[in-house]
Amino acid sequence: MRTKTRRRGLARTGRAPQTQETGNGRPEKHPLVWLETNTCHGDILSLLNSYHPDFGTLTQELLEIYFTNTLMAAHGSQAIEVLEKIRLERSGEYILVVEGTVPTAAGGRYAFIGLRDGKPWTALDAVVELAAGAKHVVAVGSCATWGLPYGAHPNPTGSKPVSAVVDRPVINVPGCPAHPDWITGTLAHLVWYGVPELDAENRPVVFYGETIHNLCQRRHYFESGLFARKIGEPWCLYKIGCKGPVTYADCPSRQWCGEHLNWPVGANTPCTGCASPEFLERTAPFFEHLPDVHLPGVRVTANRVGLAGGLITALGIGLHLAGNLFTGRLQKEWKKGLGKTGKTFRLKRK
Amino acid sequence: MRKLRHPLPVRLFHWLLTPTMLIELATGFYLTNPSRRLGLPNVRSARKIHFVTGSLLTALFAAYLYGRNKTEIVPERRDLGSHLWSFLAYELFLTPKKPEFPKYNPGQKLLFTLWLFLIPFVLLLGWLLYFPQFFQKWIRLFGGLNNVRRLVYLASVLMTASIAGHVYFALTSSVAHLRSIFTGRT
Numbered sequence: 001m002r003t004k005t006r007r008r009g010l011a012r013t014g015r016a017p018q019t020q021e022t023g024n025g026r027p028e029k030h031p032l033v034w035l036e037t038n039t040c041h042g043d044i045l046s047l048l049n050s051y052h053p054d055f056g057t058l059t060q061e062l063l064e065i066y067f068t069n070t071l072m073a074a075h076g077s078q079a080i081e082v083l084e085k086i087r088l089e090r091s092g093e094y095i096l097v098v099e100g101t102v103p104t105a106a107g108g109r110y111a112f113i114g115l116r117d118g119k120p121w122t123a124l125d126a127v128v129e130l131a132a133g134a135k136h137v138v139a140v141g142s143c144a145t146w147g148l149p150y151g152a153h154p155n156p157t158g159s160k161p162v163s164a165v166v167d168r169p170v171i172n173v174p175g176c177p178a179h180p181d182w183i184t185g186t187l188a189h190l191v192w193y194g195v196p197e198l199d200a201e202n203r204p205v206v207f208y209g210e211t212i213h214n215l216c217q218r219r220h221y222f223e224s225g226l227f228a229r230k231i232g233e234p235w236c237l238y239k240i241g242c243k244g245p246v247t248y249a250d251c252p253s254r255q256w257c258g259e260h261l262n263w264p265v266g267a268n269t270p271c272t273g274c275a276s277p278e279f280l281e282r283t284a285p286f287f288e289h290l291p292d293v294h295l296p297g298v299r300v301t302a303n304r305v306g307l308a309g310g311l312i313t314a315l316g317i318g319l320h321l322a323g324n325l326f327t328g329r330l331q332k333e334w335k336k337g338l339g340k341t342g343k344t345f346r347l348k349r350k
Numbered sequence: 351m352r353k354l355r356h357p358l359p360v361r362l363f364h365w366l367l368t369p370t371m372l373i374e375l376a377t378g379f380y381l382t383n384p385s386r387r388l389g390l391p392n393v394r395s396a397r398k399i400h401f402v403t404g405s406l407l408t409a410l411f412a413a414y415l416y417g418r419n420k421t422e423i424v425p426e427r428r429d430l431g432s433h434l435w436s437f438l439a440y441e442l443f444l445t446p447k448k449p450e451f452p453k454y455n456p457g458q459k460l461l462f463t464l465w466l467f468l469i470p471f472v473l474l475l476g477w478l479l480y481f482p483q484f485f486q487k488w489i490r491l492f493g494g495l496n497n498v499r500r501l502v503y504l505a506s507v508l509m510t511a512s513i514a515g516h517v518y519f520a521l522t523s524s525v526a527h528l529r530s531i532f533t534g535r536t
Contacts, residue, residue: 200486225391277490290503306507333524
């Protein structure tokens with residue numbers, strides 16, 4: 001019964017093509033390495049919450065996960081040996097998934113995968129070496145895809161996204177965390193059909209092809225001008241900083257919380273733009289419409305810059321007008337101008 | 351016979367540009383912070399007006415680039431030297447003697463040159479926001495969609511401030527010049 005449920009779940013992600021079978025009649029699974037670098041492990045936890053297919057089906061029928069330091073039983077040199085073995089013996093076959101930013105400062109010594117030959121194996125070296133032999137490289141989560149938040153200013157660890165440290169195309173599956181469907185869907189597509197259609201940011205178009213704003217159930221409130229003034233109100237959250245208009249993801253239609261139950265806007269809080277390349281530094285403050293403006297020594301909201309611009313203009317014009325009136329220039333100029341008009345008028349009458 | 355200062359095409363352009371620019375800025379600020387106090391019925395209408403006006407502004411600016419003699423509005427070396435100082439001395443009330451300039455004073459030239467860059471810059475960003483998927487690579491160059499929105503807003507604040515200054519000086523510095531934008535002659 002359990003197996004049937006799993007098979008049905010897998011089928012719902014799309015029609016799987018014929019896969020090669022092993023000698024025992026079971027489909028051959030695709031080798032995968034899930035490497036966690038500077039990360040909160042949110043994406044692997046998100047993957048564990050996948051439903052269609054669930055994680056069990058994924059590992060039994062589609063993927064052979066050789067390495068994931070959150071889930072694997074092996075540890076220490078035993079785990080590193082597996083990683084080395086797949087790198088050397090299955091080059092060109094495995095999918096490399098990287099979760100987390102890659103610290104590059106101090107030769108990458110801010111993150112170690114483990115010890116190799118008794119020496120620390122940095123995440124930077126591991127990503128570069130494993131990516132070189134991988135069939136596909138997938139960056140999962142906004143840390144791995146865009147480098148943030150670990151790469152946020154002042155970025156002492158020199159953290160970078162995966163695409164900045166490997167010399168080959170990287171498929172980006174952003175999100176904080178990435179939606180389980182985005183991860184499983186991308187991996188299933190890679191196994192069954194190859195590289196999915198990608199946009200200019202190397203994201204699968206099937207999941208990131210439209211803005212949240214355009215898919216939002218509250219779009220009609222936006223069009224009609226019905227806006228929430230504070231979090232918790234059931235209207236369009238545009239004015240309190242919703243980043244839906246600048247974020248590409250299908251959250252409104254796919255939804256979150258296991259069986260597609262709800263999503264941030266559905267819970268009356270603005271989208272923070274976690275799947276956006278600008279996340280986190282240029283989508284913050286989360287509850288402001290525009291990002292802050294960085295002036296020398298001070299950071300102010302864009303609205304205050306606008307207000308200050310208006311006040312300075314009004315003050316400048318006001319002071320100059322006062323000077324014009326005080327010195328009599330304005331009266332003189334208008335008298336001269338109007339007098340000339342009057343003179344012309346009189347000349348014409350003659 | 352009074353001297354011709356602004357030929358008909360220039361005046362026509364000016365009076366087409368004025369409402370276009372004002373509508374564009376007003377609807378733009380409304381879209382950034384929608385409020386019923388601004389008098390627009392809803393966001394849908396504001397968006398339509400904004401992008402129709404934006405298309406008109408693009409066409410007007412393209413016509414301007416094609417037809418207008420830019421040499422008379424771009425500052426020359428002397429406009430940034432002696433002319434600028436005499437202009438500033440008069441406008442800051444340091445001297446009562448009003449300096450004479452060929453057509454436009456250095457302040458006007460700097461303002462018009464600023465617009466020569468600012469208007470196409472804002473138009474470009476506006477079109478990036480209108481076709482975000484098509485211009486994804488361009489948007490990346492400007493730091494992403496949210497940053498483009500911020501740039502448009504800040505550029506619009508600068509544009510509004512400069513227009514306010516332009517209107518103020520047009521109304522106060524010379525009645526003859528003010529008349530010429532209506533009649534063509536000083």
